[in-house]
Amino acid sequence: MNAVVKVTNLTKSYGDTAAVSGVSFELEENKIYGLLGRNGAGKTTIMHMLTAQQFASGGNIEVFGEEPYENESVLRRVCFIKESQKYPQMFTVKDVLDVSALLHPNWDAAYAAGLAEAFGLPTKRKVHKLSRGMLSAVGVVVGLASRAPLTIFDEPYLGLDAVARALFYDRLLEDYAEHPRTVILSTHLIDEVSRLLEHVLLIDQGRLLLDQDVERLSGMAYTVVGSAARIDSFVSGKKVLSRDAMGAIASATVMGEASPQERREAAERGLEFSPVSLQQLIVHLTGRQKEEREAVSS
Numbered sequence: 001m002n003a004v005v006k007v008t009n010l011t012k013s014y015g016d017t018a019a020v021s022g023v024s025f026e027l028e029e030n031k032i033y034g035l036l037g038r039n040g041a042g043k044t045t046i047m048h049m050l051t052a053q054q055f056a057s058g059g060n061i062e063v064f065g066e067e068p069y070e071n072e073s074v075l076r077r078v079c080f081i082k083e084s085q086k087y088p089q090m091f092t093v094k095d096v097l098d099v100s101a102l103l104h105p106n107w108d109a110a111y112a113a114g115l116a117e118a119f120g121l122p123t124k125r126k127v128h129k130l131s132r133g134m135l136s137a138v139g140v141v142v143g144l145a146s147r148a149p150l151t152i153f154d155e156p157y158l159g160l161d162a163v164a165r166a167l168f169y170d171r172l173l174e175d176y177a178e179h180p181r182t183v184i185l186s187t188h189l190i191d192e193v194s195r196l197l198e199h200v201l202l203i204d205q206g207r208l209l210l211d212q213d214v215e216r217l218s219g220m221a222y223t224v225v226g227s228a229a230r231i232d233s234f235v236s237g238k239k240v241l242s243r244d245a246m247g248a249i250a251s252a253t254v255m256g257e258a259s260p261q262e263r264r265e266a267a268e269r270g271l272e273f274s275p276v277s278l279q280q281l282i283v284h285l286t287g288r289q290k291e292e293r294e295a296v297s298s
C-alpha cells in the first residue's frame with residue numbers, strides 16, 4: 001500500500017482540553033475517505049495538523065512520506081478547503097481562481113471555469129460581496145480544480161443548497177474517476193456523501209473509534225421489520241441499537257450479522273431485513289455510552 005498520510009499516536013491539547021488523543025491511521029493513495037464525528041470530536045484539529053496549520057502536541061505525521069511542516073514540496077501537493085476560508089478583501093472570484101492556479105501544479109483552468117459557470121458564480125464579483133452559498137461554491141471549485149493528490153474538504157459546502165451540493169458530489173465523482181487522488185471529506189451530511197465514501201475514519205472525543213472500509217461497515221448492523229411480537233422474539237438476546245413501532249409493526253436495528261439460517265427462519269415468519277445506513281450506524285456508535293464505545297474501538 002502507498003500511504004499518502006501516516007499518522008502515529010497523534011495528540012493535540014489546548015490547555016486542559018485534549019482535542020486529539022493518541023490517533024493513528026494511514027490513508028492510501030487514490031481513495032475517498034470520510035472523516036466523521038460529532039461536533040467538537042477533533043476532526044478540524046486533525047486536518048489542521050495534516051496540513052501543517054497547527055503543531056501537534058505529540059505523535060508523528062507523515063504526508064507523502066515527509067513531515068508536512070514548512071515543507072513546500074509536500075504542501076504543494078495538498079489542497080485544504082474549509083468553510084470559513086478567508087480571501088483578501090479586494091479579490092474577485094477570478095482572482096481567487098488565478099491565485100489558486102499558481103498554488104496548485106495540477107490546476108486545470110478550463111475545468112475551473114466550467115465549474116464556476118455550473119455553480120453560477122459571477123467571476124468578476126468581489127468575494128466579500130458573494131452570498132454564503134456562492135462563497136462555499138468558490139471553495140468547492142478550487143478544491144476540485146486543484147486536482148491536488150491530497151484534497152481535503154472540511155465542510156466546505158455548508159452554505160450550498162441541495163441542488164448545488166448534488167452538483168458538487170456528481171462533479172467530484174466524475175473527476176475522481178478520470179483523475180484519481182486521495183480525498184478527505186469531513187461532513188455531518190453522512191447520508192448524502194455515503195455513496196462517495198470508500199473508507200470511514202470516525203473520531204469520537206478526540207479518539208479514533210472506527211477505521212473501516214464502507215463495504216465492511218454495512219455488515220456491522222442490520223434492520224429487521226415485521227410484526228411487533230415477532231420482532232421482539234427475534235431480537236431477544238441480541239444487541240439492539242434501536243427499536244421503533246408503529247401500531248402492530250415494529251422495526252429494530254441490531255448490531256452484528258444475522259446468520260443465513262436466522263434470516264431464513266425470520267423470513268418464514270414474515271420478517272424483512274435491510275442494511276443499516278452509514279448515518280444510522282455512526283449516530284448510534286457516537287451516541288453510546290463510554291464503555292460501549294471503548295469496546296467497539298478495541
Ligand SMILES: Nc1ncnc2c1ncn2[C@@H]1O[C@H](COP(=O)(O)OP(=O)(O)OP(=O)(O)O)[C@@H](O)[C@H]1O
Pocket residue numbers: 014017018019037038039040041042043044045046
Ligand atoms: N484554538 C482552540 N483553543 C481551545 N480549544 C480548541 C481550539 N480549537 C479547537 N478546540 C477544542 O478542541 C476540540 C476539537 O475541536 P475541533 O474543531 O477539532 O472539532 P470538530 O470535530 O472539527 O468539530 P465540528 O464538527 O463542530 O467542526 C473541541 O473541544 C474544541 O472546543
